[in-house]
Amino acid sequence: MTALETAVIEAVDRLAADIEHLAVLIGGNPELGYREHGAVAAITDLLDEHGEAVETGVAGMQTAFRAGAPADERPVAILAEYDALPEIGHACGHHIIAASAVGAFLALRAARPDLPVVLLGCPAEESTVPRAGGKIRLLDAGLFEEVSAAIMVHPYETSGVVREGALAARGFDLVFTGRAAHAAMAPEDGVNALDAAVLAYTGVSHLRQQLPSDVRVHGIIADGGRSPNVIPDRAALRYRIRSPDLQTLEGVSARVLSCAEGAALAASAELAVDEFMPPYAEIRQDPGLARIAERVMEHLAVDTTGARHLRFGSSDFGNVSHRVPSLEIGIGIGTPGAKPHTVAFREAALSAEGIASSVLGAKALALTICRHRAAGA
Secondary structure, eight states: OOOOHHHHHHHHHHHHHHHHHHHHHHSSSSSTTTOOOHHHHHHHHHHHTTTEEEEEEEGOTTTTEEEEOOOOOOOOOEEOOOOOOTTTTSOOHHHHHHHHHHHHHHHHHHHHHHHHHEEEOOOOSSSSEEEEHHHHHHTTTTTTOOSSSEEEEESSOOOOOOOOOOOEEEEEEEEEEEEOOOOTTTTOOHHHHHHHHHHHHHHHHHHHGGGTTTTTEEEEEOOSSOOOTTTTTTEEEEEEEEESSSHHHHHHHHHHHHHHHHHHHHHHHEEEEEEEEEOOOOOOOOOOOHHHHHHHHHHOOOOOOOGGGGGOOOHHHHHHTTTTEEEEEEOOOTTTTOOOTSSSHHHHHSSSHHHHHHHHHHHHHHHHHHHHHHHTO
């Protein structure tokens, strides 16, 4: 290793207790997107302890932040996520993402204060809150125009770098409005919104046979009425659509919406469409960064034999990857078979081994950035 790399690893080791403590704090206090006030407070307190100034409320989001003074050179951005999922908390391990990112940033700053690196706090990656996708808002506000690359880690059941990246995705709420009536006394006076929703759901189900095998369309009936004695005047579906790229996503989305429009027409109901999740682009893993990270994982003696089994979901990090060279590194949490967004994954990510993986994540990030900069990028 170079002198800088050695200094960075030593700095991460000195910070290990702080990194793990931050992961425990955030992991034990899950917060939904745009409400991650406790997580941001814990992060900013730790940065302040180490003399790092933090700008909060960036891009009009209270729980977004930026740390790291602009350098003469365009910095590498380390991305932190810290929002949780409804009901099952940190079942996607964002507490590990945040702790790893903060640890890597502090280690790099300690080893070489003039290294061009910036830490960006990114709210609401999980598309479970309205207008999710904090990174998209950071992009729109120009926060990524100043950076040369963006890098982050994500916990999985095993470690590794997956070259293919994540799927493109978007989400729709389909709300059907009819006219209520007594289902026994005057059904002819009603317009059944639930009928429209069921027709739409059935239409989308039939549509799947004609979709490419790598497209995913999955939905739920979010509202189906309140009483069987009353013809429902409101019903709602929520759909998530995923595809390998944005172009395919656009075409499939149009076909799904056509099913909803046809169902509304057939049932004489009104249809309102609300895009609760803006388009998340597919992740484009930068080949040069990926090669560097793979060698870093070898240097850290990390077992990556299970990396080929990793499967991405979707992330607003994909939108970043279409604008600047980007990389997401997978960090194993020691529980093969535990899949993100499950209780089993949450328990693994909150275990001692899961929390300790945040230190490994910090080292992987920091060394990858060191070697990326050394390569003249």
